[in-house]
Amino acid sequence: KSFLNHTAYLSCYFPNSQKTDIKDLRVFWQKGADEVVHEVYYGQEKHDNLSPKYINRTKMDMDKWTLQLLHAGIVDEGQYMCIIQHRDKGSPKVIHTSECLLHIIANYSQPEIAWLHTGELKPNEYLNLSCSSSGGYPEPKQMIWLISHENTTDRLMRHMDVSQDAVTKLYNVTSRLNITVPTKTLINISCLLHLGEQLGSLVSVPVGI
Incomplete structure (x- = not known):
């Protein structure tokens, strides 16, 4: 849950038990089937594929594997997926996926x-x-x-x-x-x-x- 116009925190729940270097990973978040929210491409943030409404609105905390979505709005409600690929001897392989559901809350005035x-x-x-x-x-x-x-x-x-x-x-x-x-x-x-x-x-x- 996140309050309207506040920062929403979406966790990837990635344990990284192998202590894989971020430079060997591609991490991206998407909403629905085709909206790319954030992408970290082998250690570097990449903006080429982002959906326009998420440009300059996201930050990735790589220590906690958590995405910060700034100024969360009601249109941002929905299902988000975190996908992590590992580059190891050839083509990247998906090593982790997780989903989280974002709900937005706005306070009502006192009746x-x-x-x-x-x-x-x-x-x-x-x-x-x-x-x-x-x-x-x-x-x-x-x-x-x-x-x-x-x-x-x-x-x-x-x-x-x-x-x-x-x-x-x-x-x-x-x-x-x-x-x-x-x-x-x-x-x-x-x-x-x-x-x-x-x-x-x-x-x-x-x-x-």
């Missing part, structure tokens, strides 16, 4: 509740609220409304509208809640944006009614 209501609130009237969060990636799982009164909290699932920016590929999400204004008790309302098992959740500042 924010807005009142879709004008005028004074009266008991038993309907109250309309919206909760929004923006600028994140990947698409979140769900948005949950939390209604707290006295010692109990109810979790309400409502439809989540999702839109994706055509250029940046970042997501904006909104959910709406329509509830009855309580007559006697005070309630706190907040909303929770669930991003996924590994990414956790974000919660809004609660509003009191």
Whole structure:
């Protein structure tokens, strides 16, 4: 995983147990079937075959056999393959291949509740609220409304509208809640944006009614 516009680290997982000299190896990374991301040709970096979008965006740490992909973007997501060939008495032979999958993460803004209501609130009237969060990636799982009164909290699932920016590929999400204004008790309302098992959740500042 890598954060948007940060450096992604892709490991080749090459043990080099034979302690082979880099000058006898050709190391190259590719994405998909035909995009060459980086190439080290018998000790020298070679740029002739690189896909244009990776030029000046990669560095190879030969001590750790790790590729650094600078300014990682959402378009860089996907499967990468590291291939190592050894030059030994004639034609090069492939001695190592490995694959890794790159996922990009962009942080969502803290969910924010807005009142879709004008005028004074009266008991038993309907109250309309919206909760929004923006600028994140990947698409979140769900948005949950939390209604707290006295010692109990109810979790309400409502439809989540999702839109994706055509250029940046970042997501904006909104959910709406329509509830009855309580007559006697005070309630706190907040909303929770669930991003996924590994990414956790974000919660809004609660509003009191």
